Amino acid sequence: MTATRTTRTTRTVRGGRASRPPWPPAAVAMAALVVALLVSALFMGPTSGPSTTAATIGGFALGLMFLVMAGVGLVVARFQRRNPIGYLLLGAALCFLITLSSGGYSTLVYARHDHLPLGAVALVLSPFGMLAVVMLPLIVLLFPDGRLPSRRWDLLLAVALVLAGYALAANEIAIVAGLVRHDLRVSSDGTPVIAGGLSRTATLAAFTAVFLLIVAAIVRQVLAWRHAGTDRRQQIKWLLSGVGVFLVIGVPSLGISSDIWEAGIAIGFSALPLAIGVGILRYRLYDIDRIVSRTVSYGIVTALLAGAYAGLVLLATRELRFSSEVAVAVSTLAAAAAFNPVRRRVQHAVDRRFNRARYDADLTVAEFAARLQDAVDFDAVRADLAGTVQRALEPEHMSVWTWEA
Numbered sequence: 001m002t003a004t005r006t007t008r009t010t011r012t013v014r015g016g017r018a019s020r021p022p023w024p025p026a027a028v029a030m031a032a033l034v035v036a037l038l039v040s041a042l043f044m045g046p047t048s049g050p051s052t053t054a055a056t057i058g059g060f061a062l063g064l065m066f067l068v069m070a071g072v073g074l075v076v077a078r079f080q081r082r083n084p085i086g087y088l089l090l091g092a093a094l095c096f097l098i099t100l101s102s103g104g105y106s107t108l109v110y111a112r113h114d115h116l117p118l119g120a121v122a123l124v125l126s127p128f129g130m131l132a133v134v135m136l137p138l139i140v141l142l143f144p145d146g147r148l149p150s151r152r153w154d155l156l157l158a159v160a161l162v163l164a165g166y167a168l169a170a171n172e173i174a175i176v177a178g179l180v181r182h183d184l185r186v187s188s189d190g191t192p193v194i195a196g197g198l199s200r201t202a203t204l205a206a207f208t209a210v211f212l213l214i215v216a217a218i219v220r221q222v223l224a225w226r227h228a229g230t231d232r233r234q235q236i237k238w239l240l241s242g243v244g245v246f247l248v249i250g251v252p253s254l255g256i257s258s259d260i261w262e263a264g265i266a267i268g269f270s271a272l273p274l275a276i277g278v279g280i281l282r283y284r285l286y287d288i289d290r291i292v293s294r295t296v297s298y299g300i301v302t303a304l305l306a307g308a309y310a311g312l313v314l315l316a317t318r319e320l321r322f323s324s325e326v327a328v329a330v331s332t333l334a335a336a337a338a339f340n341p342v343r344r345r346v347q348h349a350v351d352r353r354f355n356r357a358r359y360d361a362d363l364t365v366a367e368f369a370a371r372l373q374d375a376v377d378f379d380a381v382r383a384d385l386a387g388t389v390q391r392a393l394e395p396e397h398m399s400v401w402t403w404e405a
Contacts, residue, residue: 027077030090034070037097038063044104061253061265062100068270069093072277083146085139085280089273092135099129106190120179123192127171130206134164137213140243141220144235144280149220156216163209170202235279242275297346304342309335 042063073089080086102122109119141148141157148154174194178184185193194202225236250268277283312331 021078021081023074024077024081027074027086027090030087030094031070031074034066034090034093034097037094037101038066041097041100041104044101044108061269064266065269065273066093066097069273072273076277076280079281080146083280085142085144085146085276088135088139088142089276092132092139095128095130095132095135098125099127099132102126102128103190106186106192107188108190110186111188111190122190123175123179123184123186124172126191127168127175130168130171131164133206134160134209134213137210137217139276140239141213141217143217143221143239143276144232149223153216153220156212160209160212160216163205163212167202167206167209170198170205174198174202231282235282238275238279242272242279245271245275297343300346301339301343304346305335305339308338 042059069089070093073086073091073093075086076083076089077086102125105116105122106119106126109116109122138157138160148157171194174196175184175192178192178194187193221236221239225233228236246268248268249264250271253264253268309331312334
């Protein structure tokens with residue numbers, strides 16, 4: 001018996017071999033600039049301020065995020081040249097790093113009073129991180145194909161981009177005016193201090209642009225989910241999973257100054273661009289249901305066993321008056337013994353909600369196995385087997401071979 005699922009692939013064949021598309025020169029140049037700015041930012045970080053463990057962890061975690069963002073953007077720009085999301089990912093990483101590098105350089109020039117050239121240029125470049133903040137919700141809005149569903153969205157996008165451009169221009173005008181008048185103040189982290197009505201309007205414009213893009217992205221993806229086919233829904237699941245990991249793990253980890261949270265910061269800040277890249281390129285697209293169900297189930301199992309372990313330790317030490325060593329040993333054995341039964345029950349419940357296709361397939365196979373125990377007609381078994389495979393795997397083509405011993 002064989003069951004096949006067909007997919008469409010298009011490649012240019014040259015000389016009998018499938019050729020890959022070339023790397024876009026503009027995307028390669030942007031990625032190289034990201035790496036150069038990241039190296040400079042990591043180098044200037046310890047020299048421009050006090051080096052703490054939390055700052056070092058946060059810096060390397062952000063560096064990992066920028067590398068992942070640039071790498072995903074480069075791959076998307078290579079394989080989907082007409083999709084602007086690849087260049088937006090590269091641009092967001094680039095703008096963030098321009099702000100970080102210029103801030104570190106400005107700190108050396110103005111806060112530490114090192115005699116270095118081009119300090120004014122660094123101050124002028126510092127507001128470019130504002131563009132990256134605008135690009136992130138824009139990427140979510142354009143996900144996955146880089147196009148808006150209709151021309152009615154063009155006006156909203158144009159308004160948001162005009163507001164973002166005004167915010168950047170207003171900050172640049174204020175910085176240049178302060179440099180010309182020689183009355184521009186610089187904070188301890190190297191960023192220029194801009195005050196007055198122009199600064200307030202720039203902040204309001206930037207906030208409005210980001211807010212409009214976030215609302216538009218949410219509405220667009222909700223509408224896409226309601227009218228989407230199976231593949232598109234899987235892509236949106238990847239996007240939502242990346243956003244969820246970023247919000248649940250990455251953002252809270254920034255406020256914890258502990259070495260143990262280094263992995264949490266790196267995972268949280270790298271999950272969003274990775275999920276976006278997988279969703280756009282459709283690489284192992286249907287793995288998301290399994291990933292989500294396993295993540296949710298193991299999280300629930302961990303929380304249940306941790307609570308049971310703590311409860312058993314408290315019960316044994318305070319109520320039953322066991323020694324702490326005996327209580328810990330008994331609680332550990334009890335938690336280990338309960339792991340597999342709890343995991344199976346939780347996994348079954350989670351699969352029923354988050355991985356319905358796998359749950360239905362397992363249920364179909366289990367029902368077939370139960371019917372097979374009482375089956376005696378070979379033709380009926382063969383027809384039942386073909387129907388079970390069709391319902392469980394949904395192949396486009398299937399055939400069953402039989403032979404006699």
